[in-house]
Every structure is written in structure tokens, then in C-alpha cells.
Amino acid sequence: MNNINELIYEGKAKKVFSHDDSNKVIIEFKDDATAFNAMKKAKFEGKGKLNCLISSRIFELLIKNNIPTHFLELKNENTIIAKKIKVIPLEIVLRNTAYGSLCKQTTIKPGTVLPKPLIDIYLKNDELNDPLITKDRIEILNIISPKDLDLIIDLTLKINVILKSFFKNIQLELVDFKLEFGYDCKNNILLGDEISPDNCRLWDLNQKNDIIVSLDKDRFRNDLGGLIEAYSEINRRINDFI
Ligand code: UDP
Numbered sequence: 001m002n003n004i005n006e007l008i009y010e011g012k013a014k015k016v017f018s019h020d021d022s023n024k025v026i027i028e029f030k031d032d033a034t035a036f037n038a039m040k041k042a043k044f045e046g047k048g049k050l051n052c053l054i055s056s057r058i059f060e061l062l063i064k065n066n067i068p069t070h071f072l073e074l075k076n077e078n079t080i081i082a083k084k085i086k087v088i089p090l091e092i093v094l095r096n097t098a099y100g101s102l103c104k105q106t107t108i109k110p111g112t113v114l115p116k117p118l119i120d121i122y123l124k125n126d127e128l129n130d131p132l133i134t135k136d137r138i139e140i141l142n143i144i145s146p147k148d149l150d151l152i153i154d155l156t157l158k159i160n161v162i163l164k165s166f167f168k169n170i171q172l173e174l175v176d177f178k179l180e181f182g183y184d185c186k187n188n189i190l191l192g193d194e195i196s197p198d199n200c201r202l203w204d205l206n207q208k209n210d211i212i213v214s215l216d217k218d219r220f221r222n223d224l225g226g227l228i229e230a231y232s233e234i235n236r237r238i239n240d241f242i
Helices: 047-064 101-105 135-140 146-169 227-241
Strands: 007-010 014-018 024-029 032-035 040-043 071-076 079-083 090-097 113-123 172-179 181-183 189-191 200-204
Touching (some): 047 146, 113 135, 113 146, 146 189
Antiparallel strands (some): 007 014, 024 079, 032 040, 172 200
């Protein structure tokens, strides 16, 4: 049976199609935006294309810095070709500055620069609302071995060093971001998913006073407007820099 380009999975922001090479997939970035576990939904024309271009540039940068990733090539403006991975059902969030759920769940004030990067791990499970999870619970649930979890944490810290300095060069503060990892056919751990303003908090450093100007999905979460303008600005700064 020929199953080239068959839709194999549709998520909130991406569609995954099969590739004629069974070790690869085609990933299409959608214009849909969701927040608060998809309680809030909208469509922004051009978002898929902007996230695809931004994420591709960032993955190229990570690959240059020896981070193993699923990214192979940009196919067209809203589609990439990636290595097929079995996604590990964990969301690895790294925070440099306190914001969002961290401030809702603790007494840490929004905007506090953390003394060291904080890693929060969530179980990827929509029905359970992606709960915060512990290392011990991950072990009991048999999701991954403690050794592989340590490897993922180590990769996340390395990615943070690369991304923080990259974004600083284009006048953006990397507040926090979410990563997903998976296993390829040889059981190597690879960074998957995307890195874009949909899953990073990026604040504009070109502001004279201390006000926070979000150039990320908080524009949608917090009804600030100007989401496409913000994502376009990030894409423009990346292209001007690289
Ligand atoms: N994040 C994400 N997907 C999620 C939850 C969070 O990409 O399902 C990203 C989010 O964009 C931010 C970081 O992870 O960059 C930390 O998000 P937080 O836990 O503060 O959650 P939120 O405030 O979005 O509820």
C-alpha cells in the first residue's frame, strides 16, 4: 500500500503526515492557537508559517551546537521534514524568570529573575490537564529511565545556554520555554516538537522603562492583541541577525 503523505496525527498546532521514507515524517504548522488546555481557541492567519520559519532557524542553530534533534529540513514555508520519533509524554519547561503558572502556584512574584534555571516537568496528558510531575512519579509510571531523564534535563540546560545568548543578541529576554523529546528508530533521544513564540516566553529588551512587552503567545492568552505582529518581529530579528 502506498501511504505517502497520509495524515497520521493531528495535534492542536500541527499536522503530521507520513513520508515515503518510513523513518521520516512531514510536519505542517497550523494557524490555530489554543491556550489553557484548549479552553481558549482562535486562528491567526500566517501563524503556522511564522512558527515554522522561526522554529526551523532555531533547530538549525541547535544542530550547529551539537544538540540532537528531529529536524531535517524546511520543506516549504509552513512544512518541515523531520526524523520520525516516538514522543516521550513529558513537557520539559525551563524557566529563567518567574511568570505564568509558576507565579500562580507559588508566592514567587512575576518577573523575578531566578537564581538558577528551574526545570518543571509536566505529564503530557490532556485529560489530566498536564499535571506537574516528580522524578519519582516518572520512575513509578515507567515513562523513561532515570538515566534518560537525566540526559533530557542535561540537554534542556544546554539548550537554554544556547537559546538565552542567541535571543539576547536580538534584544529578547528568554523567560521560559517548553521542550518535548522522543526516541528515534535507534533509540537515540532527540529534541522534537517546535521552538517558537507558541512555546517560549520572549520579552522585548528594546523597551526604555521596565514594562513587560511580550512577543509570544501571551498576546493571545492575555488578550493583548498583535500576535502576528509580534511573531513577525521575532522572525524579522532572527533573519536580520543570521
Ligand atoms: N507551555 C507550552 N505548552 C503548554 C504549557 C506551557 O508550550 O502546554 C510553555 C509556555 O508557552 C511557556 C512555558 O511553557 O513558555 C511555561 O508555561 P507555564 O507553565 O507558565 O504555563 P502557562 O502560564 O502557559 O499556563
